[in-house]
Amino acid sequence: MNNIYHWHKRFITKVIITTIVLGTLISCQPQSYKDSPKTDEHRVLIINSDKSVEKYATIQREFKAEIAVKNIEMDFASRELSTATLQKQVTSIQPTIIYAIGSKAYLQASKVTKDTPLIFSSMINWRRFDMGTHTYGISLELPAEMLLFMCRYLFPDIQTLGILYSQHHNRQWFEHAMSQAEEVGITLQGKTIKSSDETAHALKALLPQVDAIWLISDPIVLYDTKQVQNIFTESATNQKPIFAYNALFIKYGAVLTIAADIETMGRQAAGIARDILKQQPIDEQVQFPAGSHITLNLKKVHEYGMTINHAALSSVERIIQ
Amino acid sequence: MRFTMIDNKVGMILLLLTLCLGQKSIAAPSSLYFYNPESNLNDFRSLKTGFDNYLSFGTYKFQPFDNQETFEQFLKTRKNGVFFMSSWHYQNLLKQGYVNLQPILVGTLNGEFTYTKVLSTKKNIKNIGKLQGKRIASAANQDYTQKILKSMAAQQNLKLNKAFKVLTVPKDIDALMSVLFGMAQGALTARTSLTTLAILNPRKYRLLHQQAESQAIILPLIIVYKPITQSTTQQLLNMIENMPNSPIGKEILAMLGLDGWKKILQ
Numbered sequence: 336m337n338n339i340y341h342w343h344k345r346f347i348t349k350v351i352i353t354t355i356v357l358g359t360l361i362s363c364q365p366q367s368y369k370d371s372p373k374t375d376e377h378r379v380l381i382i383n384s385d386k387s388v389e390k391y392a393t394i395q396r397e398f399k400a401e402i403a404v405k406n407i408e409m410d411f412a413s414r415e416l417s418t419a420t421l422q423k424q425v426t427s428i429q430p431t432i433i434y435a436i437g438s439k440a441y442l443q444a445s446k447v448t449k450d451t452p453l454i455f456s457s458m459i460n461w462r463r464f465d466m467g468t469h470t471y472g473i474s475l476e477l478p479a480e481m482l483l484f485m486c487r488y489l490f491p492d493i494q495t496l497g498i499l500y501s502q503h504h505n506r507q508w509f510e511h512a513m514s515q516a517e518e519v520g521i522t523l524q525g526k527t528i529k530s531s532d533e534t535a536h537a538l539k540a541l542l543p544q545v546d547a548i549w550l551i552s553d554p555i556v557l558y559d560t561k562q563v564q565n566i567f568t569e570s571a572t573n574q575k576p577i578f579a580y581n582a583l584f585i586k587y588g589a590v591l592t593i594a595a596d597i598e599t600m601g602r603q604a605a606g607i608a609r610d611i612l613k614q615q616p617i618d619e620q621v622q623f624p625a626g627s628h629i630t631l632n633l634k635k636v637h638e639y640g641m642t643i644n645h646a647a648l649s650s651v652e653r654i655i656q
Numbered sequence: 657m658r659f660t661m662i663d664n665k666v667g668m669i670l671l672l673l674t675l676c677l678g679q680k681s682i683a684a685p686s687s688l689y690f691y692n693p694e695s696n697l698n699d700f701r702s703l704k705t706g707f708d709n710y711l712s713f714g715t716y717k718f719q720p721f722d723n724q725e726t727f728e729q730f731l732k733t734r735k736n737g738v739f740f741m742s743s744w745h746y747q748n749l750l751k752q753g754y755v756n757l758q759p760i761l762v763g764t765l766n767g768e769f770t771y772t773k774v775l776s777t778k779k780n781i782k783n784i785g786k787l788q789g790k791r792i793a794s795a796a797n798q799d800y801t802q803k804i805l806k807s808m809a810a811q812q813n814l815k816l817n818k819a820f821k822v823l824t825v826p827k828d829i830d831a832l833m834s835v836l837f838g839m840a841q842g843a844l845t846a847r848t849s850l851t852t853l854a855i856l857n858p859r860k861y862r863l864l865h866q867q868a869e870s871q872a873i874i875l876p877l878i879i880v881y882k883p884i885t886q887s888t889t890q891q892l893l894n895m896i897e898n899m900p901n902s903p904i905g906k907e908i909l910a911m912l913g914l915d916g917w918k919k920i921l922q
Contacts, residue, residue, distance in 0.1 A: 627830055
């Protein structure tokens with residue numbers, strides 16, 4: 336009887352000790368942002384270059400609204416994230432997909448993703464970055480066709496558009512744009528420059544030959560704010576309107592700007608994520624933005640005495656009067 | 657003296673009565689309340705500036721809404737005023753029991769008060785059932801787009817097994833460009849937008865195949881709660897109806913994708 340009692344006592348003691356040890360081991364597992372995810376659950380790690388920037392916050396919000404999976408978020412601005420820290424988080428979270436918003440987030444994410452699909456958006460000139468085979472994204476740059484179409488639609492009298500560009504950065508783009516301009520009955524007149532010093536002279540030569548200037552994203556042409564201001568001042572003196580690719584040029588006096596629509600890009604990124612999760616084929620590794628945001632400065636239109644097609648006004652998102 | 661004091665008191669009472677009665681006969685200013693998610697304008701400042709200028713010689717106000725829930729909450733509490741809304745939204749409200757809402761004017765474009773939506777693709781397909789599970793770009797909201805696509809499928813006697821994936825874009829031209837550049841496999845747009853593409857870029861237009869067309873959809877409506885009890889509401893309605901006769905009015909209509917109004921027979 337005593338032996339059975341002692342055996343029971345030792346058995347129960349062993350059970351208790353084992354339980355305590357196992358419980359301790361389980362509770363010591365590393366915790367990331369939320370509870371440890373189940374291994375069969377999809378997880379998207381969203382890395383934002385700076386969520387305090389409105390356009391980055393907007394695109395993240397739209398992405399999350401469109402995709403019904405567990406999202407884990409990281410904001411570079413709020414935490415000093417090193418590659419090592421990010422690597423640890425990725426190992427811990429094991430995301431199914433990583434979505435990087437902005438160049439900063441992409442640069443870090445691309446170092447740690449290995450085979451994890453990586454989606455990007457909001458990167459200026461995405462071509463300057465390395466792309467893996469599992470990388471997909473949304474370009475920030477709209478196709479040339481979009482501005483050409485809206486120019487023709489809004490301003491039927493504009494026949495010739497002038498473009499300043501550097502051969503190194505935009506030769507191919509310009510050649511493509513010329514063929515697209517023909518389709519809508521617009522002639523593109525280009526002037527190439529090799530250095531920013533040549534901009535003023537090239538612009539003076541171009542202005543008399545064209546009806547308006549199309550300002551494109553070119554680091555030599557748009558060398559600094561002083562140069563940008565000079566371009567607008569010279570064009571205004573010659574009564575030549577400027578069409579640009581970003582709404583920030585409105586403050587300089589741009590008549591029309593056409594930029595990628597931020598909210599649509601978030602939805603597009605979510606669409607790519609859904610296709611990856613459902614293992615559906617993705618036709619284009621990098622897509623153009625599907626939406627455009629058009630700003631029209633009606634005040635400037637009237638100042639320049641431009642003919643405007645009022646029927647096209649319903650295609651404009653923002654009108655300045 | 658006594659007679660004068662009585663006269664003064666009576667005079668005061670009469671004056672007060674006149675003021676009170678006069679106050680009742682001065683109608684409260686009427687307002688135009690706007691909610692139309694199909695409008696491309698997402699910065700209402702230009703619309704507000706336009707309407708404020710147009711309505712400036714009255715005490716009328718223009719108040720836009722960018723959220724359906726907020727607008728419908730407001731609608732519940734507000735029993736006067738003039739409302740601008742899409743015909744689809746109006747039909748939904750009728751189903752919800754808003755039977756006292758009465759459309760007075762319907763928008764027109766090129767003399768027509770209806771329009772149709774067309775589903776276009778870059779690939780020529782047998783029927784729109786082939787687009788199930790594919791991405792359709794549309795400037796209308798998700799619910800409305802799915803509704804139109806389902807009705808198109810029904811027109812082709814098709815039973816759908818999967819929903820369409822809708823990519824919401826800001827405007828019709830974005831939807832057409834999305835198909836042309838491969839961001840979507842279909843685009844649901846107004847027929848007029850396709851016509852515009854055909855005129856401005858015939859080459860791109862020829863790349864598209866028109867797979868289905870919706871039944872006629874009524875353009876946006878100007879609506880009031882019946883009966884109209886305030887003279888200012890009627891005055892505001894008259895001003896709205898007269899918009900095509902003024903340059904500012906025409907410009908506002910153009911922003912809304914319209915060029916006039918047609919009175920709805922009661």
